[in-house]
Amino acid sequence: MTLIPFSVSARTAQLIGQQNFSSAEGAVIELVKNCYDADSNISIILFDNTDIDFKKHSLYIIDNGDGMTESIIRDNWMMIGTDNKESNYSTAGGRIKSGAKGIGRFALDRLGENSEMFTLPRNSTDGNYWRVDWNDFNQKGISISQVNAVLEPLSNLDYISTLTKISSLSSNLLEYISQNDASFNNGTIIKISNLREKWSEEEIFKLFENLEILIPPREQPSFDIALYSNKYPGSFGHLSGVYFDDYDYKLFANYLNDESKTVEITIYRNELDLRQIEKNYSKVFTRPTMKNFPYDFETFRSQYFTYSVPINELVKGHSEVDKDNLLEKIGKFDFSFYYLKNTKSDDKNESDTKKYPYKEFNSSSRRAWLKKFGGIKIFRDDFRVRPYGEYGEDWLKLGERQAQSPQGAGQRLGAYRIRPNQISGTVNISRLTNLSFQDKSGREGIQENEVFELFKSILKGIIAQFEKDRNQIMFSFSELFKETNLEELAKRQAEELARRILEEEANRKKNENQNPVHETDKGNERTNTNIPTPDEIALATGFQSQKVEIEEKDNEIRLLRSLSGTGLIVASFAHELRSLRTLLISRTDEMKTVLENLLEGYDMKNIPREDNPFVMLHHMREQDVQIKHWLDYSLSALRKDKRKRSNLNIEEYFHTFKSNWDNALKRRIVNLRIISKLKSSTHVRAFAIDFDTLFNNMLINSLDSFKRRKDNHSRDIEISFETDENLLKIYFSDTGAGLSKDYEKDPNDIFLPFETSKVDKKGNKIGTGIGMYLAKAIVEDYKGEIEILETNIGFKLGIYLPLRKESYE
Structure with missing residues (x-):
């Protein structure tokens, strides 16, 4: 028996290169992947493409990667189908290599007849020059081992100088x-000449667009791509990449393929205006469909929520027929999905903008x-797998799915399906964990098999989670609109009627001034049905005034709501804080007693202060006293009696x-004097918490004012009060730096919201600008004045509050 070897024709290189890569664009992308690896x-x-003859054009691929030693060029670069990237699948930098078939260098043959390479390994001064003529593989009757490439060592290769020489072209x-x-300082430069086809501006632009979405979207990508053309210098450049920040919904799903076999899903809602919901649509949360997580108001306000779902529930019924355990072959993956509607209305109905509080x-x-x-789009180890999602390609057949159920999100529960022209997303897989997802031989897509078909169904199941969420929310708003539309219609009619009455009255007065009515005709004038009656005018004026007042109150409520967070946190821990407060002082006293008993007879005089436990306890007690004072003050504001209107002495x-x-105040060496000039006991029917807000803000401003005054001075705050007829007059003063000179022209500007003179040295505001605004708002709520x-x-400051009960009750 004789053993004979296989022989591979040189023509094989042509089959692998020119025919394996279906397009020149795909061949360039393959070389870019090599840079990443x-x-x-x-x-x-x-593209050096200024010559009229495109055969004289050249294409350069440049990187600053590891470069190649002579042994790597001989053993890996020159070996067809090498398994180097399959066995050494990760780089020194932790990247998973995108290539594995060992035929990527034949992309050079697809692009041009001749290829040259300058390469300098990392941390080395000696590089290599490599050159091949791909036409040599066209010789008849020779095997591939008879075709040679040129390899020359380059001592003291100056990579930057070589790169600069090429850069001078552009x-x-x-x-x-x-x-x-x-x-x-290192890397590889590849030059491809005698190009096989002409690259027009349109074709280069198409390549540019595809490179832009070659890597997944990130705020700070770890791999940059740039494209330049000498013939079209202003058309291309650095690719900025894609980052999604304008969306109505975002969904992130992560499947770890662990024992739980669950997909963790986080949904971010950004479609509806929370302020409008709170102001005009809050009744929607009384509906049965909106009372529980994740549709309740608290979840809505947080704008996102996370939950887990078993992966088999995403494709209901599959587990009953999965006899081949296809789910086990899926492997870990993650999926980012974005929904961006491109028209204001879902159903192209005029009433939609009134049904739903959309953001602009x-x-x-x-x-x-x-x-x-x-x-x-699908990304494998941070590189896009073509052609999925290319030019909006609907490989999940979402369009067919939506055509079967074309209802809008608010029309019927369970019937909503997303349209493919309103979405963007990225699916991340890896050749290490998704072994069933193998590339097709032409590298254009993943091999279609049962596992990949199941994977598509899982992705559609994840998208259905978003659809369910949006469907239930929009349906609930639609139903609320149907229930409240009669009331809204009545309000709009009343507003229009008030506007018309006031307009007619204004026109009547204008005509009366221009054409005075004789005294005897005034009685007849009011009998005209087109002229508003005094009652109608009063009602319309009151309606408009109330509308303005409500708008101002709404603005104030939104402002106050933003300040309530700290109070809510303190309130939620009130019980625990009260328990802690009772222990603060006693714990150091008890520890001191224990130590004295244990150390009885021990001489502590010679122990340094920093090592003396009694000195340490003394310092701890002082700190505990400060904490207790802060807790006393904070918890006093939470007392229920302060949130009830009462006769305040x-x-x-x-x-x-x-x-x-x-x-x-003692710690800050501040003297607070309270001076009463009252002749008898005086009460104001008020909320104690309002007075706390009013005078706490003033006192805090005074403390800050003392810091701003640089000279030595006494720190005095005085609050005096007296009655004058039916007024309670309260005077608040301090000896601080006074009002900033910036307010000399308009001192009352300090009562405007967000107005503050507290800034850092760079001019950045460090004050909230809320305190004096709140003080004025509170005083005016009690029908008083502040000046x-x-x-x-x-x-x-002077504060004047009426003492008549009916004026503020």
Whole structure:
């Protein structure tokens, strides 16, 4: 028996290169992947294409990766079908190599007849030059082993100098390299000449677009791509990449393929205006469909939620027929999905904008973005697998699915299906964990098999989770609109009627001034049915005034709501904080007693203070006292009696106010004086918490004012009060720095919301600008007045509150 070897014809190279890569664009992308596999930070594509004869054009692929030693070129680069990337699947930088078949270098043959390569390994001064003429593989009757490439060692190869020489062909490329933070001390430069086809501007632009979405969207990509053309210098450049920040919904699903076999899903809602919901649509949360998680108001306010679902539930019924355990072959993956509607209305119905509190967005920019980046794309180890999602290709057949159930999101529960022209997404898989997803031989897609078909169904099941969420929400808003539309119609009619009445009255007065009515005709004038009656005018005026007042109150409520977070946190831990407060002082006293018993007879005089446990306990007790004072003050604001309107004894209130602040003020060497000029006991029917907000804000402003005053001075705050007829007059003054000179022209501007003079040295505002605005709002709520008074030192305010019960009850 004789053993004979196989012989491979040189023509095989042509089959692998020119016919394996269906397009020149795909061949360039394959070479860019090689740059990534070499741990390069960047891949640069340069078309030197100014000559009239395209055969004289050249194409450069440049990176700053690991470079290649002579042994790597001989053993890996020159070996067809090498398994190097299959056995050494990760790079030194931790990347999973995108190539595995060992035929990527034949992309060079697809692009041009001749190829040259300069390469300098990392941390080396000696490089290599490699050259091949792909026409040599066309010789008849020879085997592939009879075709040779040229390999020359290059001692002291200056990679930057070589790169600069090439960059001189393109001023844009030279500028980009000089401004790029990445170093070019090593890497590989490939030159492809005698190109097999002419690259038009349109074809280069198509390549540019595909490179833009070659890697998955990230805020800070670890791999940059740039493309330049000498013939079209202003048309191309650095690819910015894709990052989604304008969406109505975002869904992120992660399947770890662990024992639980669950998919963790996070849904982000960004479609509806939360402020509008709180103001005009809050009744929707009383509906049975919107009472429980994840549709309740608290979840809505957080704008996202996370939950887990067993993977078999995403394809209901599959587990009963999965006799081949296809689910076990899926492997871990993650899926980011974005929904961006490109028209304001879901059902193209005029009432939709009234049914649903949509956020504003730019339709034209969304349509342009979706045209470029729409569709769901697959990425394997951070590189896109073509052609999925290319130019919006609907490989999940979502269009067919939607055509079978074309209802809008608010029309019927369970019937909503997404349209494929409103979505974008990325599916991330890996050749290490998704072994059943193998490339087709032509590298254009994944081999279609049962596992991949099941994977598609799982992805559609995940999309259905989004559809269910949006469907239930929009349906609930639609039903609410049907229930409340009669009331809204009545409000609109009343608003229109009030506007018309006031307009007619204004016109009547204008005509009356121009054409005075004789005294004897005035009685007849009012009998005209087209002229509003005094009652109608009063009603219309009151309606308009109330509308303005409600709008102002709504603005104030939104402002106050933003400040309530800290109070809610303190309130939620009130019980625990009260328990802690009772232990603060006693714990150090008890520890001191224990130590004294244990150390009885032990001489502590010679122990340094920093090592003396009694000194340490003393310092701890001082800190505990400060914490207790803060807790006393904070918890006092949470007392229920402060949130009820009561007859507030003014003198008692301010003495309590002083005692609450005493310890904090002593540490700051601040003297607070309370001066009562009342002749008898005086009460105001009010909420104690309102008075706390009013005077706490003033006192805090005074403390800040003392810091701003640089000279040595006494720190005094005085609160005095007296009655004058039916007014309670309260005067608040301090000896601080006074009102900023910036407010000399309009001192009352300090009462505007977000107005503050507290800034850092860079001019950044560090104050909230809320305190004095709230003070004025509270005083006005009690039908009172607040004014800034003249004073020689510091700052002074006067507050005047009516004492008549009916004026503020």
